[in-house]
Amino acid sequence: MAQPNKKKSVEKAEAPESNLSNEDSLGAAGIEEQLAQLRSTTPIAYAAEESKSPLASPIGYKRKHGGLPATKKSLGQNWLEDPEATQAIVEALGCGKGDLVFEVGPGGGALTEPLIKSGADIVAFELDQRMINVLEHRFAGVENFKVLHQDALQVDLAEVAGERSFFLAGNLPYHITSSLLFGMFEFALANPGKIRKLVILVQYEVAVRIAAEPGSSSFSILSIFTRLWGTPHFIRKVPRTSFKPSPKVDAGIIELEFSENPLYPLPSWVTFRRLVKGTFKMRRKMLRNSMKSIAHIGDWEKLDFDWTRRPQTVSTEEYAWLASKLIPKNMQEEDS
Numbered sequence: 001m002a003q004p005n006k007k008k009s010v011e012k013a014e015a016p017e018s019n020l021s022n023e024d025s026l027g028a029a030g031i032e033e034q035l036a037q038l039r040s041t042t043p044i045a046y047a048a049e050e051s052k053s054p055l056a057s058p059i060g061y062k063r064k065h066g067g068l069p070a071t072k073k074s075l076g077q078n079w080l081e082d083p084e085a086t087q088a089i090v091e092a093l094g095c096g097k098g099d100l101v102f103e104v105g106p107g108g109g110a111l112t113e114p115l116i117k118s119g120a121d122i123v124a125f126e127l128d129q130r131m132i133n134v135l136e137h138r139f140a141g142v143e144n145f146k147v148l149h150q151d152a153l154q155v156d157l158a159e160v161a162g163e164r165s166f167f168l169a170g171n172l173p174y175h176i177t178s179s180l181l182f183g184m185f186e187f188a189l190a191n192p193g194k195i196r197k198l199v200i201l202v203q204y205e206v207a208v209r210i211a212a213e214p215g216s217s218s219f220s221i222l223s224i225f226t227r228l229w230g231t232p233h234f235i236r237k238v239p240r241t242s243f244k245p246s247p248k249v250d251a252g253i254i255e256l257e258f259s260e261n262p263l264y265p266l267p268s269w270v271t272f273r274r275l276v277k278g279t280f281k282m283r284r285k286m287l288r289n290s291m292k293s294i295a296h297i298g299d300w301e302k303l304d305f306d307w308t309r310r311p312q313t314v315s316t317e318e319y320a321w322l323a324s325k326l327i328p329k330n331m332q333e334e335d336s
Contacts, residue, residue, distance in 0.1 A: 080110045080171045082242035085201065085253065087114055092235050092255045093199045095120040095167050102160070104152040104170030104180065104200075107131055109138050111171055116145050120167070123160060125152040153179055158191055165194050171201040174247075178222065181210075185225050189269055193260040199235070200254055207234055207252025219312040221280050227316040228263060232256045264320035271297065272323035279311040286310060298326035 080086065089111060095101050097119035106112045106124040108131065115122050116139065124147040126132050132147055139145045148155070153176060157166070172180060177200075188195050202210070210226050211234040212218035226232045235253035240246045266272055278294035279287055288307035291300050300307070303325055314322075 080107065080201070080242060081244055082110075082238060085236075085238045085242055086111045088236055088253055089169055089199050089201065090114045090118055092233075092253065093118075093167050093169055093197060099196075100161060100164045100166040102152075102157065102166050102168045104168065105173055106135060106147065107171065109135050111169065112139070112145070115169065116142055120144065122146070123148060125150045125155055127151055152176075153183060157187060158194065161194065165196050167196050168198045169200065171251075174203045174206070174249075177202045177206055181222060182225065185229065186269075188229055188258055189262070195258045197258065198254075198256045201238060201251050202254060204237060204250040204252040207254050210234075210254050210256075214315040215313050217312070221276055224276050224316045224319055226256060228266070228320070229258045230256050230263070262320070264317050265324060266320055267324050268327045271327045272320060275323050275326060276311075276319055279314075283311050287314070296328055298328055300326055 093101070093115075095115070095118050099118075099120040101115055101118075101120045101122050103112060103115060103122055103124040106126055112122060112124060112135065122145045124135065124145070126135065126147055126149065129149065132149055135147045148160070152170075168184065184195060184198065206222070209218045209220040210222050211232045212220065212223045214223075223232075233255045235255055238251040238253065240248070240250050242251070274294060274297060278297075279290045282290035282293070286308050287305075287310065290311070291297075291307065300322075303322070305322065
């Protein structure tokens with residue numbers, strides 16, 4: 001019984017097309033009547049096209065993208081639709097009235113709204129002009145919110161912040177996570193005490209690596225650099241179904257409260273960076289093998305250290321100590 005009914009419904013759906021194609025048998029009034037019938041069956045498409053509102057959504061947006069413009073893969077966009085996740089970020093951030101918060105990738109404002117409600121001054125960095133239109137419309141007249149058409153990887157944060165220190169939050173496009181974090185670490189080095197805390201939503205596997213401890217299989221370059229500034233905390237996992245459209249992987253919330261200066265003496269940032277990245281290029285090898293491939297570094301073989309260890313077993317404190325002992329002589333002369 002099910003198959004005949006399905007066939008009939010298909011035949012009914014095709015009927016208008018066959019009538020329209022036979023223009024010779026219809027007058028102008030008849031054709032217009034058929035077109036009017038078709039318009040009445042798809043009102044969303046026509047209404048969206050005719051609307052002049054910046055929030056108007058073409059057919060399919062409400063179903064697929066939460067009523068927002070279609071996401072752009074080139075920008076790594078996935079609209080967050082999880083009030084519990086956004087509230088967890090705001091609570092971990094701990095910001096309030098008088099604080100300055102930089103938000104990266106605000107999208108449609110899912111995280112922006114609870115940030116605004118915290119009373120803090122929110123400055124959002126957004127690359128997509130469509131989303132700037134959405135945000136300006138949604139938060140029109142909100143005094144503690146401003147959106148800048150800026151790339152968070154390129155903007156001069158010190159200039160935007162002025163004399164104030166700031167918090168940083170965001171649902172980060174996955175492909176910029178590492179670049180943004182390393183940029184924050186270098187910014188913190190050049191601007192002591194400027195960054196107070198960072199709470200970000202990133203790809204789950206990356207969140208695990210950031211929060212990993214020495215000796216674990218997930219301990220990575222990001223783990224080491226992060227622990228130079230504080231102890232990262234994994235807040236919670238956010239399922240992929242919390243986004244529209246849903247990405248292929250889950251996400252995780254990471255919190256890092258920045259110390260004013262690196263937790264360990266670091267006379268040469270260049271040597272530290274060179275040492276960590278150089279050894280992790282061969283993470284499965286013993287240090288005595290990977291050290292041979294690192295250029296512009298001091299005589300490591302004369303240093304009393306267990307070079308049979310592998311990179312993921314060496315803590316941030318140990319890497320900082322090694323870097324302080326392995327500054328090349330020419331760099332020491334330049335520093336003096």
